[in-house]
Amino acid sequence: MEKTLAKGLTLLETLARLGHPVGVTEAAKAVGLQKSNAHRLLRSLSELGYVRQIADTGRYELTLKLWEMGSRVIARLDIATEATPTMRKLAALTRETVHLSLLEGDEVVYVHKIDSPHPVRAYSAIGGRAPAHCVATGKALLAFQPPDAVDVSKIRKPFTEATITDPIDLRRELDRIRKLGHAVNKGEWREGVFGVAAPILDASGRAVAAIGLSGPQERFRPKAMKAWTPLVMAAARDLSRA
Template sequence: MAAVDKTPDSVSSVLKVFGILQALGNEQELGVTELSQHVLMSKSTVYRFLQTMKTLGYVKQEGENDKYSLTMKLFELGAKALQNVDLIRIADVQMRELSKLTKETVHLGALEEDSIIYIHKIDSLYSLRMYSRIGRRNPLYSTAIGKVLLAWRDESEVRDILADVEFEQFTSKTLQSVDQLMPVLDQVRKQGYAEDNQEMEEGLLCVAVPVFDRFGQVTAGLSLSFPMMRYDEKQHADYVAMLHRSARAISEQLGYPDYPY
């Protein structure tokens, strides 16, 4: 009696997609018939997956010969992953130094579609600390890092990024629209840092500065987070200076020597 395949359809589909990608990666180009033999699938199934992958931009059809090959999109994804690995490795040293100096939570965040995603974190040395985790997403408009990630972009790009975002009111201080956000971003760019002054969570203040890649583009935001009970307004300039010093060192190691602050 033949064994029953209990693999869920969704998992099976993922396995088939990666089987096709791997086969195309091993060969410069393949037709549907050749691919079906490589991956042990019917030609109709292979064709259906290829058309979806072609629509998404991961494969292309070579001229009129009915053969398929990989595009550079997978390479771009891999390059982004490698970039984050290098960024985290470089930033970790500076973030640990900031942690020693301030004892507060230090975050590194990057842009992911229409959100900020935390890619590295050093926890506060105090027992009362901010709850967050690596991989968690937060809105761009209500976080200091989010504002930093947007502030050096053209207004049209900012509006495109936030086009489908609903501005949730987390606290009474949360910005409520892109129109409210734009002048804040202008100020962030002029002063070189952003704040989340209890806009995401009551009793929590964050200060963030930009990190630049070798092309002079903001690739990440670096922040300090404070419970309001421990935040000292008289030390605000010192906090910003420490963040800039760390972000400058990270940016230089990423290949950008002209950190502007």
């Protein structure tokens, strides 16, 4: 492991997470470095264009360069751009928050979102992550991966009393999802937050993304779920290539 690279990237991550400009001393403390090291790294990041020093306060903030680089990553994902009309349609029909998620390791990443017009919604952020075994989009993705791509034998972390942690239960759940063609979340990640999702498949039948609804349990009653599930599956089919 290249230690200096790790320190520099950790510093960038810290600036992104803190969300406000920082001085050298604060940056050093946040990252666990000596002040002169933090200063040297910030200067290097500045020379490379990733941060800039604010003229009148001397503090450092991120430039748009990370976002630009990141934009290139997401821009290559056709699904993220093509999904928008279908997500809008689904949001209009259900009036609930629609997510588009990708699988990365054991987590899902929210790459796109249409928020519900209801004032009460479950908070989520584009770029945010969730444990795949706990959310509807995550379970939809896990269910439609090649057998070697998912380690279903390990015990998963519990987040609520509803979280599926036992490998046998998870395998059974993923089997059900494969049969039904959709997944549901009943407060498995955050209490009171429910969801329903379906996988977006490529020509080989592998899930490359998942589309889903989420929101408060009160609105995700059985009758509503029964009405919405086919809409979510139709949206996923619309976006699949098969």
